[in-house]
Amino acid sequence: MFFGRRESGYLQVVVFAPSTAALSQEVVMNVKLGEVTERIARRSRSSREDYLSRIRAAGSKGPHRGVLSCGNLAHGFAACGDEDKHDLKGEEKANVAIVSSYNDMLSAHQPFERFPEIIKDAVRDAGGVAQFAGGVPAMCDGVTQGQPGMELSLFSRDTIALSTAVALSHNMFDAALCLGVCDKIVPGLMMAALSFGHLPTVFVPAGPMTSGLPNEEKARVRQLFAEGKVGRDALMEAESQSYHGKGTCTFYGTANSNQMLMEIMGLHLPGSSFVNPETPLRDALTRAAAKRATEITALGNDYTPIGEVIDERAVVNGIVGLMATGGSTNHTIHLVAMARCAGIEITWDDFADLSEIVPLLTRIYPNGQADVNHFHAAGGMAFLIAQLLDAGLLHADVRTILGDGGLERYRSEPLLEEGKLRWRDGASESLDPTILTTVAAPFSSNGGVKLLTGNLGRSVIKISAVKPEHRLVEAPALIFTSQQAFLDAFKAGELNRDFVAVLQFQGPKANGMPELHKLTPSLGVLQDLGYKVALVTDGRMSGASGKVPAAIHVTPECLDGGPLARLRDGDVVRLDAEKGELQVEIDADVWTARSCAEPDLSEHEFGMGRDLFAVFRQSVNGAEQGATLLKDPGNETVAAA
Template sequence: MNAKLSEVTERIAIRSRTVREAYLSRLRASGSKGPHRGVLSCGNLAHGFAACGDADKHDLQGEEKANVAIVSSYNDMLSAHQPFERFPEIIKEAVRESGGVAQFAGGVPAMCDGVTQGQPGMELSLFSRDTIAMSTAVALSHNMFDSALCLGVCDKIVPGLLMAALSFGHLPTIFVPAGPMTSGLPNDEKARVRQLHAEGKVGRDALMEAEAKSYHGRGTCTFYGTANSNQMLMEIMGLHLPGSSFVNPDTSLRDALTRAAAKRATEITALGNDYTPVGEVIDERAVVNGIVGLMATGGSTNHTIHLVAMARCAGIEITWDDFAELSEIVPLLARIYPNGQADVNHFHAAGGMAFLIGQLLDAGLLHADVRTIVGEGGLERYRCEPLLDNGALRWRDGASESLDTSILTKADAPFSTNGGVKLLTGNLGRSVIKISAVKPEHRLVEAPAIIFTSQQDFLDAFKAGDLHRDFVAVLRFQGPKANGMPELHKLTPSLGVLQDLGYKVALVTDGRMSGASGKVPAAIHVTPECLDAGPLSRLQDGDLVRLDAESGTLNANVPPEVWDTRDAAREDLSGHQFGMGRELFAVFRQTVSGAEQGATVLRDTADQTAAAA
């Protein structure tokens, strides 16, 4: 195993020891060798199965059969979640065949950042993750269940589901994906049309046609943003069945994998001999494996927030320094849009997760000896890929060679020797940058700052022709406390236009960028945020800013005697407090933690342990 990987993992374990031990102690105290519903009174239990059929009622009254919770993000407006409409009946039938019962425990909200980009609703997006976690907790709180199946795909849904699952860490939990939509308009063509529209060279009709051809059917969007990074994470962290992440919806193989996940959920409860609580699957090694997977694939920057929050719910404390150190040793092995021209279907066809995991294992860059929902064999089992053999599901060895080396490559011939996400530090604070899609010649930008306080201000300046020069766009008061930390992807086409014209441009913000952060260097998640008087709030128009992604620095070139005397700027944020439900989330804005702490309102294991002490 790589020495640095072992060193980082050990450091995380030492840092987390007190809170992790407290978490595991609570987990084991909540475990039960009998059905969890056995603690319920007759009245409690009767309420819990009143709507069931006679056979399920009989089984749930007994003390032998497992009851599997289904928690789903289904809705039929969003393409990624619509396929889940069919899953509960498939699951119930498969669990019944395995000698158990499955009940639909609850649904969770699922919003789409693609719909809300640049809209007021985007200011609820990050907070929806914690809302999903709380909704999942309500669904599981009835204590009727012996294991759980979490049906979720997109940006905040999977992190929220896992955060809640870890708070019920004694329950075995399997994540069940829906899969990506089939390939539509190539992503580079979609991006080209977006830039043409930003330049005013094509109209809304052409833009609408391109978008509709790109997002055209059921399933996850096919670019490698947060949603598909979620799927990679759940597989490399051992919570998916091997090879199940990127199988398209409404296929026989997808349905067979869903049935297999349901059956497996009945096998790993405390009633059997292979009890696999989710809180023991997700340990320090699994979290490090997740970070490695993120780096090796050039995954979403959103996970520098989400992984922190998820890990803390298991009593594990990780920092951006851990991401940075692992990024230096993990090679970039995948080129998926926006880090390349391929989509996730092409990645899957080229060898997919089985090839990727195999390469990382052989290079000593993953912990193989982890627990997974599959059972014995650890992560080695994830070298395999599923197939149907005369209608029966089985697994075979994954590809030993990439079927397209422009998309997926070997660890000894990487696209880059280090991962796609880096930490930036300097007198403007701490931030992260995704460089896997940024060409080397664009990774250093030193230019005057232009201060903006909204995306619209920037777009107005662009349309007016005021930005045809070298500059660093500073979009501030976009942090979690200020307005919920919206994604700022609406800026990407215009910044891309200016970069293509030969100008040196970059973005610096305490907000988020899309999980599909692209070719323009963007220092994001700057912390402390401006509302907390972070140093970015001292910056003024015309100050020279130096963003150096290679050296990992972000600085304002202002003399210290001037910088230290400046007051933090203030901003009227009242316009972000009402409308589109934002008033209901005031308590979230008031209590949310910083980006590096996971931007969460939930009192996690670390906070609870500190309070108890």
């Protein structure tokens, strides 16, 4: 797949870039990048070929509403205006589906209220028709943290994928626009879009809210509250000043990692990820995205189905972007699930190997004090992508929604000139090197996501915000089966010592794999007091994984007979993030003979809709397989089998 001269760990290839800044630039590709990509391609060959065969067969059938009977079609456009009805009766004009996660309770999704009319108008100007095909649920982990509803969060991703499939199932559409931002919404939309891989699909972001209370101050107040030094009124005021308006939360968690991924994987317009809502530039980008979706259908000369855009190279580019920005650990699950829907199989070994060669180029909270608005102002995605391209750490020759030119076109950033949308070359230097730096002077030589292995299973840990002196913890285990039990022990003063907090039975089969971010302030307090502390769990810790070492997503999970369920209070656990070890120090014979704990999980079966998701808990596969119950498009087996 890759050819060239190997020299000092790099593979020399020549890419001729279309941008002025990079024209005829010789790019030297990192050998390891090529090797990991080839490994993924070999592993996925059969499933990928099956997937491509199916979507190409679907794409060869022409305009899809052309197969509908007159009765079918009449139902499909009955509510349209006369002009749109006339256009949809024929087969010459594209019909673009709008699938949206709009609701007006959640700040990230509220801006989408205005988008359908903007899109319909833009598509009409481009010579097509747009219909609002369907809405998908959108929940916020920030609201449900520590609450029963959090146990629906991970499963909402597959629910969103199913909802999107229903929206597109009417076979009326030639392309789709996916409007989504937050944690499970974008992965769910992507999984469904890849199921309909013959359709060109453009992802349309809403943008982050403007900056509020500085992250350092927000974290300080949270920790003071955990210590009992300030009351709920002070905490409420700090949180309200931080999360204060329309748009995505401004810290670099899963939501903003999603936006980075969609851009670096070629499904956003260049530079569109972090433009604030309800600004002229945001509206212009939304119109341009709608126009582009209309241009790349099979009715034109630039047919660009999403199933061809998302290949092994695009997936590797996504992982590289995740590492370079210190992105969300949730994507060690979500990217696996998304890739599987394109017939591509990736593992945590791929993440770990790429993390070793990709330097950390950003400092955005929780890996720093800046927010995504500061990152965007410092040079943003254009500067980041240019740095990675020039270092040979991205595949430039990928297909994107822009067609020819590959990822080189993403060196540019958008602007308005006399009301017209234009693109220009991105910044050649970072405007704030404390937030966004170069490959030559990175914040860290690696991406900070490590694979841990040992007699407790396989796990991932994010260390980009963990100081080197805290990356090795060897201490007695304290076993908990809920966040509340841990917090009760903390408040009672029982945790003032070295220990490894082990939260068992937090995996997808047990209770839906909720995020355990509610533990972060208390663990941070204990670490600041000088105690050696760590967290080990088969649950999630979210994109906000911070300064305390946390071995998360331990697989196999406890309810699946995972070895973590054999741990008891007092067992000495060794978490070594530098060497990649997760071990219990115990005699092998004693360990083998020990049985798994058998907790009462009945409280997780009812209330807040949890009874409706029983089939998900029963059928879901493991974290490293994507924690999904959906069938692999390129595999005849069911993922949960």
